[in-house]
Amino acid sequence: MPVRIQGVLSPVVTPFQRDLSPDPERYLRHCKWLLANGCAGLAVFGTNSEANSLSVDERMILLEGLVQGGVPAAKLMPGTGVCALTDSVRLTAHAVKLGCAGVLMLPPFYYKGVSEEGLFRNFSELIERVGDTRLQLYLYHIPPVSQVPITLALIGRLLKAYPGAVAGLKDSSGDWNNTKAVLDGFAKSGFDVFAGSEVFLLANMRGGGKGCITATGNVNPGAIDRLYQNWRSAEADALQAEISATRGVFQKYPMISALKAMIGHWRGDPDWATVRPPLVELTAEEQHSLQAELKATSFDMPGLAVA
Amino acid sequence: MPVRIQGVLSPVVTPFQRDLSPDPERYLRHCKWLLANGCAGLAVFGTNSEANSLSVDERMILLEGLVQGGVPAAKLMPGTGVCALTDSVRLTAHAVKLGCAGVLMLPPFYYKGVSEEGLFRNFSELIERVGDTRLQLYLYHIPPVSQVPITLALIGRLLKAYPGAVAGLKDSSGDWNNTKAVLDGFAKSGFDVFAGSEVFLLANMRGGGKGCITATGNVNPGAIDRLYQNWRSAEADALQAEISATRGVFQKYPMISALKAMIGHWRGDPDWATVRPPLVELTAEEQHSLQAELKATSFDMPGLAVA
Numbered sequence: 001m002p003v004r005i006q007g008v009l010s011p012v013v014t015p016f017q018r019d020l021s022p023d024p025e026r027y028l029r030h031c032k033w034l035l036a037n038g039c040a041g042l043a044v045f046g047t048n049s050e051a052n053s054l055s056v057d058e059r060m061i062l063l064e065g066l067v068q069g070g071v072p073a074a075k076l077m078p079g080t081g082v083c084a085l086t087d088s089v090r091l092t093a094h095a096v097k098l099g100c101a102g103v104l105m106l107p108p109f110y111y112k113g114v115s116e117e118g119l120f121r122n123f124s125e126l127i128e129r130v131g132d133t134r135l136q137l138y139l140y141h142i143p144p145v146s147q148v149p150i151t152l153a154l155i156g157r158l159l160k161a162y163p164g165a166v167a168g169l170k171d172s173s174g175d176w177n178n179t180k181a182v183l184d185g186f187a188k189s190g191f192d193v194f195a196g197s198e199v200f201l202l203a204n205m206r207g208g209g210k211g212c213i214t215a216t217g218n219v220n221p222g223a224i225d226r227l228y229q230n231w232r233s234a235e236a237d238a239l240q241a242e243i244s245a246t247r248g249v250f251q252k253y254p255m256i257s258a259l260k261a262m263i264g265h266w267r268g269d270p271d272w273a274t275v276r277p278p279l280v281e282l283t284a285e286e287q288h289s290l291q292a293e294l295k296a297t298s299f300d301m302p303g304l305a306v307a
Numbered sequence: 308m309p310v311r312i313q314g315v316l317s318p319v320v321t322p323f324q325r326d327l328s329p330d331p332e333r334y335l336r337h338c339k340w341l342l343a344n345g346c347a348g349l350a351v352f353g354t355n356s357e358a359n360s361l362s363v364d365e366r367m368i369l370l371e372g373l374v375q376g377g378v379p380a381a382k383l384m385p386g387t388g389v390c391a392l393t394d395s396v397r398l399t400a401h402a403v404k405l406g407c408a409g410v411l412m413l414p415p416f417y418y419k420g421v422s423e424e425g426l427f428r429n430f431s432e433l434i435e436r437v438g439d440t441r442l443q444l445y446l447y448h449i450p451p452v453s454q455v456p457i458t459l460a461l462i463g464r465l466l467k468a469y470p471g472a473v474a475g476l477k478d479s480s481g482d483w484n485n486t487k488a489v490l491d492g493f494a495k496s497g498f499d500v501f502a503g504s505e506v507f508l509l510a511n512m513r514g515g516g517k518g519c520i521t522a523t524g525n526v527n528p529g530a531i532d533r534l535y536q537n538w539r540s541a542e543a544d545a546l547q548a549e550i551s552a553t554r555g556v557f558q559k560y561p562m563i564s565a566l567k568a569m570i571g572h573w574r575g576d577p578d579w580a581t582v583r584p585p586l587v588e589l590t591a592e593e594q595h596s597l598q599a600e601l602k603a604t605s606f607d608m609p610g611l612a613v614a
Contacts, residue, residue: 020392020432052390052417055363055397083359083390085327085583090362108585109417110359112452118585125327125584145419147454148585276392277432278415278425278455 004136004167004192005077005101006210008201008225010039010217011046013259014054014062016274022054022062026272028069030218030263035075038221040211040228042071043104045079047145047172048215048256053276056087060094073099077213081105081140085122089129092137102136102167104213109146116154123158127165135165142172142196149173152185159189170213172196176203183207198224199247202240205231216247218259219301246299253290257282265291266301311443311474311499312384312408313517315508315532317346317524318353320566321361321369323581329361329369333579335376337525337570342382345528347518347535349378350411352386354452354479355522355563360583363394367401380406384520388412388447392429396436399444409443409474411520416453423461430465434472442472449479449503456480459492466496477520479503483510490514505531506554509547512538523554525566527606553606560597564589572598 012034015026031042044066045051045059054062059078067073080091080103088105095103105126107119127135139158141150150169158166168191171179179200183193187208195204195212201224204212211228220243227239250258257275261282264272273281282290319341322333338349351373352358352366361369366385374380387398387410395412402410412433414426434442446465448457457476465473475498478486486507490500494515502511502519508531511519518535527550534546557565564582568589571579580588589597 047417053392053415055391055393058391058393084362084365085360086362086365108360110354110452111585112454114585115587118587121587122584145417147419277429278418278421280422280425280428 003074003101005041005075006192007040007228008038008211008217008221009041009043009077009194009213010034010221011043011048011213011215013218013256013263014049014051015260015272016276018271018274020274020276022058024062024065026269027062028066028071031066031071034218034221035071038225039217040225041075041077041101043077043079043170043213046104046213047142048218048259049079050256050276050279051079052082056082056091059091063095063098067098074101076100077102077104077138079104079106079140081107083108083110085125088126092126092135093130093132096130096132096135102138104138104140104170106140106142106146107148107150109148112147114148116151116157119148119150119154120157124161127162133164136167137165138167138192138194139169140172141169141178144172144174152181155182155186155191159186159191166191168192168194168210170194170196176200179204179209180207183209197247198227198243201227201243202231202236215255215259216250219262220246220299242298245297246294249290249293249297249299252293253282253286254279258290261287262290262294310381310408312348312382313499314347314535315345315505315518315524315528316348316350316384316501316520317341317528318350318355318520318522320525320563320570321356321358322567322579323583325578325581327581327583329365331369331372333576334369335373335378338373338378341525341528342378345532346524347532348382348384348408350384350386350477350520353411353520354449355525355566356386357563357583357586358386359389360586363389363398366398370402370405374405381408383407384409384411384445386411386413386447388414390415390417392432395433399433399442400437400439403437403439403442409445411445411447411477413447413449413453414455414457416455419454421455423458423464426455426457426461427464431468434469440471443474444472445474445499445501446476447479448476448485451479451481459488462489462493462498466493466498473498475499475501475517477501477503483507486511486516487514490516504554505534505550508534508550509538509543522562522566523557526569527553549605552604553601556597556600556604556606559600560589560593561586565597568594569597569601
């Protein structure tokens with residue numbers, strides 16, 4: 001069984017060429033920068049990666065490109081949960097065979113109001129069909145986007161049925177009470193809970209969690225990791241306040257477009273801003289305003305600027 | 308340009324083997340039965356088809372199987388809108404090359420709260436990339452499930468930019484006021500509006516619409532078509548009341564599972580009931596109760612029972 005990732009993970013934004021095809025070179029470069037600057041792991045193909053705007057084959061080719069390019073598979077936690085069970089199985093089996101540390105799985109998200117039994121069957125079928133003891137499955141709870149929650153009862157059933165495979169959860173509900181309930185219910189069973197935003201990183205660590213998987217990890221991994229490394233220290237609350245302030249600025253804008261715009265700005269590579277429909281790039285005004293707001297904080301990105 | 312389908316279309320339920328793989332033989336048989344019993348066309352790969360529980364390749368193989376099996380492509384309006392633009396382009400180009408009468412397109416449905424501009428770019432990129440004058444694109448408005456609406460403003464922009472390709476809309480909002488606004492705004496521009504349920508069929512015809520695309524078309528196509536054929540007659544309101552009553556019974560149950568259970572029941576083929584996760588089959592109790600409720604109405608299915 002691979003060693004489980006703990007710490008700060010970034011749901012890596014996926015760069016596109018002008019023709020909207022994925023750009024493996026910019027991608028590899030950004031992934032390596034993240035690992036060198038605070039990220040313990042890379043949750044590639046998350047919500048902030050526009051993963052669901054990519055085909056199954058596009059994801060598999062990008063993932064292979066990272067591993068071939070020197071990103072250790074043991075640092076990778078790709079998103080592999082999609083609407084069709086057969087696709088989720090294919091993506092997950094592929095990730096496990098590549099040696100990825102784990103996979104982060106959305107529930108199937110087209111049908112709404114589905115039953116706990118139906119979701120249990122989805123994950124159960126997936127685990128059985130992948131049929132590989134190396135599988136470390138992290139459940140992805142993001143009801144504001146997926147609209148299909150991972151409930152406490154579902155976690156309990158899955159952990160009981162597949163204690164070796166079900167490794168943890170990312171909570172992007174934005175609801176600390178839910179994260180706390182998951183921690184209280186399952187953290188002691190070896191279930192690794194990641195906050196879905198660094199805003200909850202300190203609380204999550206104090207509650208027995210293992211880190212965070214956060215959009216702004218794409219641009220602020222060093223400061224977020226500093227809190228992770230020092231969460232027991234006297235300065236923890238101050239570190240939390242600092243990274244929460246940066247997060248607060250980004251959250252005023254459409255997150256994915258804002259991250260890509262700023263990476264492009266700092267790298268002097270404006271094409272980085274490209275997103276696939278249905279997303280749209282920031283307007284020039286929005287980008288200027290975001291830059292101005294960031295300048296007014298303690299935030300800077302020297303590493304990215306010279307990478 | 309192909310002749311546009313008008314009348315009653317069924318979003319054909321997709322039969323699965325016990326191992327959850329698609330069953331092309333049961334599928335072909337059901338499609339032929341529908342066309343022989345009232346359906347003017349088949350909206351394969353709709354919401355009720357569990358289309359988003361199928362991979363892109365599974366859809367393409369099933370569609371080819373229908374055409375090779377003798378279903379006229381001119382009767383087919385497959386669903387081809389998925390989350391990833393590249394997949395939507397692949398599915399749509401495939402359908403157009405096969406000679407399908409049209410395609411029914413969901414907006415990309417993972418991200419919520421996306422802009423009109425982002426959705427316009429999605430459909431615009433799709434039309435440009437498919438690049439085939441035969442393309443007849445029907446927009447699929449189903450906010451209760453997709454959570455991403457097709458607004459009046461978006462329809463207007465698309466019709467103006469691509470008058471030859473943008474052919475119509477299926478309205479599954481369940482909100483007659485919305486259907487009426489679409490009819491009032493666009494029906495005279497040659498934009499074909501289909502009600503998403505036969506409950507609105509008569510109102511839709513009276514308002515200038517072209518028919519309906521309805522789940523219960525899978526089991527009740529004859530009676531629904533009778534209203535379509537006779538909507539100007541004195542008996543129209545009575546025909547509407549009759550099919551609405553049958554619809555009302557099915558709507559008390561999870562629709563897809565109920566349709567499959569009853570098709571299996573009437574065909575003496577219980578495996579028909581199989582659904583893919585995250586859906587679950589009806590319980591035995593639910594099925595008995597549904598059968599009893601249907602017996603108490605005027606509804607019967609002689610054609611399906613002996614097909």
